Amino acid sequence: CHGHGQIPWPPSTRHGGNIHLGADCGRGECYWFSNNVEVGAPTLPTAMRSMEPDVDGGKYDVYRTSPWRAPGKAAVYGSGCGIAGGHPTSTYANGGTPPKGVVVGTDGFTLPKIAKDAAAASLGPAKWVRGGVAEVAWAMSANHAGGYAYRLCKADGVVNEKCFQKNHLAFAGNTSFVVYPNGTRYPLFRAVTAEGTYPAGSQWARDGVPPCRECDKAYDRCGSPLTPVPGLDYGTQWNQQVNCYAECSGSVASKVAGHCPGKTQFSPTDALAGSHAVSGFGKVVWDWSVLDEVAVPADLALGDYVLSWRWDCEESTQVWQNCADITVVTTAAEAAWDTASPAAIALVPNPGPVSSPAAKDPIAATTATTKDPNAAATAFDKNAAGINANVKGCTGWVEFCVGKDVIKGQCGATEADTLAMCEAYNQAVAAKASDSKTTTTAATAAKSSSTSLGANVLYLAVSGAALLLL
Secondary structure, three states: OOOOOOEEEOOOOOOOOOOOOOOOOOOOOOEEEEEEOOOOOOOHHHHOOHHHHOOOOOOOOOOOOOOOHHOOOOOOOOOOOOOOOOOOOOOOOEEEEOOOOOOOOOHHHOOOOOOOOOOOOOOOOOOEEOOOOEEEEEEEEEEEOOOOEEEEEEOOOOOOOOHHHHOEEOOEEEEEEEOOOOOOEEEOOOEEEEOOOOOOOOOEOOOOOEEOOOOOHHHHHHHOOOOOOOOOOOOOHHHHHHHHHHHHOOOOOOOOOOOOOOOOOOOHHHOOOHHOOOOOOOOOOEEEEEEEEEEOOOOOOOOOEEEEEEEOOOOOEEEEEEEEEEEEEHHHHOOOOOOOOOOHHHHOOOOOOOHHHHHHHHHHHHHHHHHOOOOOHHHHHHHOOOOOOOEHHHHHHHHOOOOOEEEOOOOOOOOOHHHHHHHHHHHHHHHHHHHHHHHHOOHHHHHHHHHHHHHHEEEEOOOOEEEEEE
């Protein structure tokens, strides 16, 4: 359910992540991953768990085959940079779609190196000093928990997952940081393990942002994991179960405030202390990123490399990946983009967000600021060009918007945004009907009741194609 994540630092990322935008994925930078991949016997130490750590094994442990339970062991598609839509040939509901204009299954490694930008110095490759320390950062659109690692592969050889596995980077320092677009950063507790990881001894860090714990056991509310169903049918039991698991992690509870209102999956004292505490599932566009320091091996050959970030999830059976271009150099004078300092961040062009909290729920905003009872319908229907009943219900609307540009009030930047718009619209219609019922006479109410079936068929248009909500 949109666990999408990306690299916003270094700025030489091939996928388009930008430190100014944090988790914003309106340009498709976070749609590169391996979907529905699992592991066998768990090898992760219990202390490193990120989901229901007190539920270990058996039917109640619904996360036992998730990639994070054996870090690095889950097989992935592509060359180590993710593939578009998460599968070589098939799309799936709940985020298993490619970026707009990209063929599903496209290998992320084939994306071009970042070009020079007229507004700044060349954004890549980043230049790291051999034997030194470099900063890297990732951001998440939704928090599927688990953990992550950074790896290198020489760019002039065969670039694939096997190559990256041979060159895991060790973390430097004792903490991660939450870094904001202006360069302000706050310490974030970092738990690192080299036990039970693959390759043996490789370092992995737990995702330091705890999801919410809205269910004592996800099994009790959602049941045992079902087999994924290919295609974009959002009404399948599997897709509903994916949403159920997400709700147990705070997809609803943390949506408004952007953090958990109550319990978290692991202790918040192991996360970020004080007023800058971070937690939750996401469903809002967090403007911050998670920054780490990594050690550049002193015996690394000089030259060009591809950097691979790999996030093995625990709340979902997904592995998210992005790549960036790195050149290893010998002196600090040659270094570039190795530190996400405020001065360095200021040199990165800010393209502006495609999705933003203000645009998340335009219908709710419209109805909150106007007394027009038809505000919701007006906001959605402004592009109407006719009536067509080909697209039905919220699930049909989400499917229709996949791969389309953001259209305020109609198609969101993500499937979750689009679904939220549809649900808000239906709520507005229901509220309008309720208000109308309480202010009319009994005769008028009876008349309204006799025409309710017709009123429940609402035609909307998106780019000339009308939508039917039932």
